[in-house]
Amino acid sequence: xxxxxxxxxxxxxxxxxxxxxxxxxxxxxxxxxxxxxxxxxxxxxxxxxxxxxxxxxxxxxxxxxxxxxxxxxxxxxxxxxxxxxxxxxxxxxxxxxxxxxxxxxxxxxxxxxxxxxxxxxxxxxxxxxxxxxxxxxxxxxxxxxxxxxxxxxxxxxxxxxxxxxxxxxxxxxxxxxxxxxxxxxxxxxxxxxxxxxxxxxxxxxxxxxxxxxxxxxxxxxxxxxxxxxxxxxxxxxxxxxxxxxxxxxxxxxxxxxxxxxxxxxxxxxxxxxxxxxxxxxxxxxxxxxxxxxxxxxxxxxxxxxxxxxxxxxxxxxxxxxxxxxxxxxxxxxxxxxxxxxxxxxxxxxxxxxxxxxxxxxxxxxxxxxxxxxxxxxxxxxxxxxxxxxxxxxxxxxxxxxxxxxxxxx
Numbered sequence: 146x147x148x149x150x151x152x153x154x155x156x157x158x159x160x161x162x163x164x165x166x167x168x169x170x171x172x173x174x175x176x177x178x179x180x181x182x183x184x185x186x187x188x189x190x191x192x193x194x195x196x197x198x199x200x201x202x203x204x205x206x207x208x209x210x211x212x213x214x215x216x217x218x219x220x221x222x223x224x225x226x227x228x229x230x231x232x233x234x235x236x237x238x239x240x241x242x243x244x245x246x247x248x249x250x251x252x253x254x255x256x257x258x259x260x261x262x263x264x265x266x267x268x269x270x271x272x273x274x275x276x277x278x279x280x281x282x283x284x285x286x287x288x289x290x291x292x293x294x295x296x297x298x299x300x301x302x303x304x305x306x307x308x309x310x311x312x313x314x315x316x317x318x319x320x321x322x323x324x325x326x327x328x329x330x331x332x333x334x335x336x337x338x339x340x341x342x343x344x345x346x347x348x349x350x351x352x353x354x355x356x357x358x359x360x361x362x363x364x365x366x367x368x369x370x371x372x373x374x375x376x377x378x379x380x381x382x383x384x385x386x387x388x389x390x391x392x393x394x395x396x397x398x399x400x401x402x403x404x405x406x407x408x409x410x411x412x413x414x415x416x417x418x419x420x421x422x423x424x425x426x427x428x429x430x431x432x433x434x435x436x437x438x439x440x441x442x443x444x445x446x447x448x449x450x451x452x453x454x455x456x457x458x459x460x461x462x463x464x465x466x467x468x469x470x471x472x473x474x475x476x477x478x479x480x481x482x483x484x485x486x487x488x489x490x491x492x493x494x495x496x497x498x499x500x501x502x503x504x505x506x507x508x509x510x511x512x513x514x515x516x517x518x519x520x521x522x523x524x525x526x527x528x529x530x531x532x533x534x535x536x537x538x539x540x541x542x543x544x545x546x547x548x549x550x551x552x553x554x
Contacts, residue, residue: 148219148431150424151183151212153205155224156231158189158198159405160415165224167417168424175428181218183209191410199230206241210248213396219431220397222423225405239271242391245398254393255289257296257366258376258402259426260383263359264366265375266293266392277371278325281312286333287340290368292392294337294344297365299433305365308355309334309348312370316349330370385418388426397430399423 155161169180184205189198206226212218223241238244246254256267268289269280290307297305309330311317317326326349337346347364348355356378359367369375379387380402387402401419409415 147177147179148428149179149181149217150220150222150427150431151181151209151218152222152424153183153202153209153224154186155205156194156198156202156227156405157187158191158193158195159225159227159407159410161224161226161405162186163410163413163415164401164417164420165222167415168420171417171421173421174424178428178431180424183212183218183221192407194227194230194405194407196230196234199227199234199236202226203231203234203236206236206244207248209398210245213245213394213398214249216396218396220399220427222420222427223398223400224420225401225403227405227407241398241400242270242389245391245394249394249396251393251395253288253292254391255292257293257390257392258379258387259296259300259366259390260379260387260402260422262382263356263379264293264297265356265379266290266296266366266368267372267375268368268370270372272372274371274373278312278323281325281329281370283329283333283336286330286368287336289392290333290337290346291341293366293368294341296390296392297344299430302365304343304345306345306347306363307337307366307368308350308359308364309337309346309368310352310355310370310374311349312352314353316351385416386422387419388423390426390430397427399427399430 152165153161154165168174174180184201187198187201189195189201206223209218209221209223213221226241228236228240236244238247242254242256246252256270258265258267266289268286269277272280286309290309293307294305297307311326311330313323313326315322317323320327330349334346334348337344348368350358350367352369352374355364355367356375358364360378360382367375384403389400389402391398401423403419406415
């Protein structure tokens with residue numbers, strides 16, 4: 146089934162229509178999806194915000210939220226809007242993140258920005274810097290950290306490494322520069338480690354180093370305590386590829402991570418790269434959603450699965466395996482179906498996610514399906530096996546089978 150990706154044109158006096166249509170014509174969007182305009186194209190004066198363009202933008206956001214709520218689209222990509230004129234038109238939310246969360250009736254949401262080199266979640270969003278310390282709460286960090294972990298898994302990172310950035314310089318120097326890091330962030334890290342053995346959480350991490358560490362590949366995502374701490378490094382290294390994702394919605398909503406750029410409207414100089422990546426990620430997330438019960442949270446126990454010896458493992462045994470910490474006995478979720486990954490000696494289950502016992506040589510061969518056309522899917526398979534044990538690639542001809550690429554322990 147082809148996912149349907151809806152899109153809006155944002156404030157049409159800015160570069161929204163230009164980058165959207167450039168992305169659609171780029172030839173870089175996945176072909177196994179349908180792209181559907183929400184709202185209509187209107188002719189408006191370019192280069193300056195105005196009340197009419199804001200009114201159309203607001204109306205199209207309402208239509209997009211309705212489409213997500215009713216399920217007529219599988220994901221939405223929204224083009225940039227001008228918040229100043231949008232508020233004058235009656236838009237009462239700080240931003241699109243809060244708007245879609247309310248319209249889709251969820252309190253469990255968060256803002257995430259992701260690019261080619263860096264992924265950042267935000268503990269606080271559109272608020273003054275002065276109010277940030279009073280808004281930070283341990284339970285909120287645990288909630289958002291969980292959403293960020295689930296998002297990483299949906300991107301194919303099977304055991305994500307997530308750092309919680311400190312609020313204060315030098316992570317507070319043991320209270321010398323504030324006690325929020327020790328009293329709020331550190332307990333959140335311990336709590337996340339306890340409830341999510343399928344991820345590695347670290348922190349409070351010194352903020353002037355942790356983003357460099359993430360860019361260099363030591364972390365898969367960073368949870369920033371406030372807006373600009375996370376977005377400054379992100380836009381420094383991923384300005385043209387960064388995508389804004391609203392985590393926790395029943396269906397994904399994404400947007401390019403830039404503004405209306407009125408000064409570039411109509412000049413042909415607007416770069417559509419961020420919008421292209423937004424569409425690409427929307428398709429990936431919509432396809433993944435078919436394999437999960439909801440976008441907001443992973444199922445606690447996906448479905449029945451078999452042990453390496455072929456017998457079904459009891460829930461109590463699974464629990465004892467996790468608590469034992471034995472790598473040869475734990476289970477990790479991975480994506481099945483759509484030709485992503487097939488365990489060598491197991492059948493494909495009908496549900497979207499199931500667990501696979503790893504770390505034993507009996508779980509010997511995971512093969513990349515011949516129907517997996519996207520190179521990213523092969524990469525996801527490799528990431529899974531690297532996470533669970535030493536892997537080497539080798540090419541092997543399998544008689545009677547078209548599969549030639551095999552991953553082996």
